[in-house]
Amino acid sequence: MNDVYLDNAATTPLDPRVREAMLAHFGPGCGNPSSLHRPGRLARAAVEDARRNVAGLFSARPEEIVFTGSGTEANNLAILGAMTEGHLVVSSIEHPSVLQVARSLERRGLAVTFLPVEPDGLVAPPSLAAAIRPDTRLVSIMAANNVIGTVQPLEVLSQVAHDGGALFHTDAVQAAGKIPLDVTRLGVDLLSLSAHKLYGPQGVGALFVRAEVSLAPMLFGGGQERGLRPATENVAGVVGLGKAAELARREMVADAVRLVALRDRIVDTLSSELPNAYLIGDRYRRLPGHICMGLAGQEVEAIRLLLELDARGVAVSSGSACSAGSGNEPSHVLRAMGRDPIAARGSIRITLGRFTSTADVDHLLRVFPEVARALRPQASR
Ligand code: PLP
Numbered sequence: 001m002n003d004v005y006l007d008n009a010a011t012t013p014l015d016p017r018v019r020e021a022m023l024a025h026f027g028p029g030c031g032n033p034s035s036l037h038r039p040g041r042l043a044r045a046a047v048e049d050a051r052r053n054v055a056g057l058f059s060a061r062p063e064e065i066v067f068t069g070s071g072t073e074a075n076n077l078a079i080l081g082a083m084t085e086g087h088l089v090v091s092s093i094e095h096p097s098v099l100q101v102a103r104s105l106e107r108r109g110l111a112v113t114f115l116p117v118e119p120d121g122l123v124a125p126p127s128l129a130a131a132i133r134p135d136t137r138l139v140s141i142m143a144a145n146n147v148i149g150t151v152q153p154l155e156v157l158s159q160v161a162h163d164g165g166a167l168f169h170t171d172a173v174q175a176a177g178k179i180p181l182d183v184t185r186l187g188v189d190l191l192s193l194s195a196h197k198l199y200g201p202q203g204v205g206a207l208f209v210r211a212e213v214s215l216a217p218m219l220f221g222g223g224q225e226r227g228l229r230p231a232t233e234n235v236a237g238v239v240g241l242g243k244a245a246e247l248a249r250r251e252m253v254a255d256a257v258r259l260v261a262l263r264d265r266i267v268d269t270l271s272s273e274l275p276n277a278y279l280i281g282d283r284y285r286r287l288p289g290h291i292c293m294g295l296a297g298q299e300v301e302a303i304r305l306l307l308e309l310d311a312r313g314v315a316v317s318s319g320s321a322c323s324a325g326s327g328n329e330p331s332h333v334l335r336a337m338g339r340d341p342i343a344a345r346g347s348i349r350i351t352l353g354r355f356t357s358t359a360d361v362d363h364l365l366r367v368f369p370e371v372a373r374a375l376r377p378q379a380s381r
Contacts, residue, residue: 004314004360008197008289008353009146009174014240015199015354021243022201025236033233034224043235050242054206057245058191059182066207066225067238071173071194072097074207077228078169078190079105079140081215086137087111089166091123091152092336093145098171099332102140111135119338120282121150125160132164139166143175143191147333147349148281149290151179158187167213173197173205177248178256178287189213195237199354200244204237251354259289259352262361266291266350273369276376280334280347289352299346301375306348308371314364317349 005013025046031039033047048062055062068074075097079088083105090102092114099114106112113131117123123141132139139161144151158168169190172181176191177198183191191208195201209215209228221230270277276296295301302318309316330344350364 004363006350006352006356006360006364007315007317008356009149009349009351010317011196011202012199012353013355014201015244015247017247018200018240018243022236022240025239030235033235034222043233046235046239046242047233050238050245053242053246053249054193055208057177057181057249058208059184060208061211063226064208064211066209066228067233067241068205068207068229069231069234070203071095071171071192071197071205073229074192074194074205075140075171075173076101077207077215077218078192078209079138080218081228082138082167082169082190082213083110084216085110086135087113087133089113089115089128089131089136089139089161091115091117091141093117093121093147093333094140094142095146095171095173098140098142115141117336120285121145121148121280121333121337122282122285123152123157125153125156128157128160129164132161132166134165136161136164136166138169140169140171143170143172143181144179144287144290145281145333146174147331147347148292148337149174149286149351150281151175151285151287153285154186154188158189162187174287174290177245177252178289180252183208183210190215195241195244198244198248201237201240204234204241206241255354256288259356262352262356262358263289263291266361266365267293269365270368273365274372277372280337287351289356291350291352292347293350294343294347295372298372298376299343302346302348304375305371308375309367312367312371314367317351318347 029039031043033044051062051065054065079101090098102112115123115131141152141157161168167189170188171192173194176193189210194205217228219230224230267279278294280292280294306318330341334344
């Protein structure tokens with residue numbers, strides 16, 4: 001049995017069609033996009049083609065896309081670039097690449113509000129409205145959460161931010177290419193994404209910056225990417241992101257329909273086989289392939305469960321394992337949803353993707369209940 005990879009929220013495998021598109025940009029004759037000669041012009045054309053494809057995924061204009069070195073960098077640029085002054089609002093379940101930027105601004109003396117979330121993991125629009133002040137410059141709320149997979153009501157939240165005179169940024173690293181995101185319909189001013197979550201390469205991302213929004217750069221150099229991200233472009237990486245975006249636009253709906261059926265089968269089967277299993281986060285407002293489960297009374301066993309599954313060829317994640325080396329720390333996301341520190345330590349994240357097959361899910365559903373039962377104390381099996 002091959003390994004069954006069910007940790008697509010951590011990173012997705014490179015789509016072979018993306019690899020193929022990238023390979024053409026490693027060989028001789030590949031120039032610097034800023035050079036005027038033919039190899040340079042070819043590289044420039046490839047970068048601009050990728051920009052059109054990324055813009056197309058969000059119904060944005062190509063000139064509104066800035067390539068970055070990662071989703072983390074896109075989030076940093078959005079927030080640091082906008083927050084030269086004023087008050088910042090972020091949700092308390094953001095990825096560390098937003099939360100830690102917010103904390104660093106707070107240490108520099110700027111006012112920051114960390115918004116609470118409801119027990120289902122969603123931000124309530126009235127709580128955002130109450131947090132907005134006359135000097136609020138930016139609201140940053142993620143499109144979909146990396147730990148629990150819940151999808152926020154962006155259209156309503158961005159309207160609340162705009163009514164209060166603030167800009168709206170969304171970290172769409174988990175959502176991009178998985179659910180439709182039209183920046184105009186959603187009222188988003190800034191949107192971050194990362195290639196390695198949509199079957200592209202690691203180490204490349206992008207930030208959508210609405211044409212009317214002006215950001216201060218974090219880096220200074222040769223003026224590439226409209227001066228917002230100066231550095232010689234990672235041409236092969238950018239080409240990979242462009243190809244991944246083009247494929248996502250074409251295949252997102254078919255992928256989603258298939259993954260929702262597999263996801264719901266996993267949730268239903270595990271809930272009926274294991275009476276103590278519970279789903280974390282809203283049942284329906286979630287990414288198509290994303291499941292976060294807890295096992296009541298067994299939360300302390302989450303890491304052992306993960307390792308036992310690994311030994312049987314199934315790769316899943318513990319709900320908190322979305323930052324470097326995180327071991328058994330309670331997840332800040334589950335804590336913000338009101339879970340106690342024990343329950344917040346013990347979730348299992350199962351995330352499906354384009355390459356997840358029905359046979360993979362069959363294997364998971366054979367071994368997961370067995371492993372979970374074996375770890376349960378004798379009396380409660
Ligand atoms: N934002 C979210 C929601 C994520 O899940 C991640 C990665 O796990 C990031 C940002 C960071 O993206 P990158 O790994 O490209 O820096």
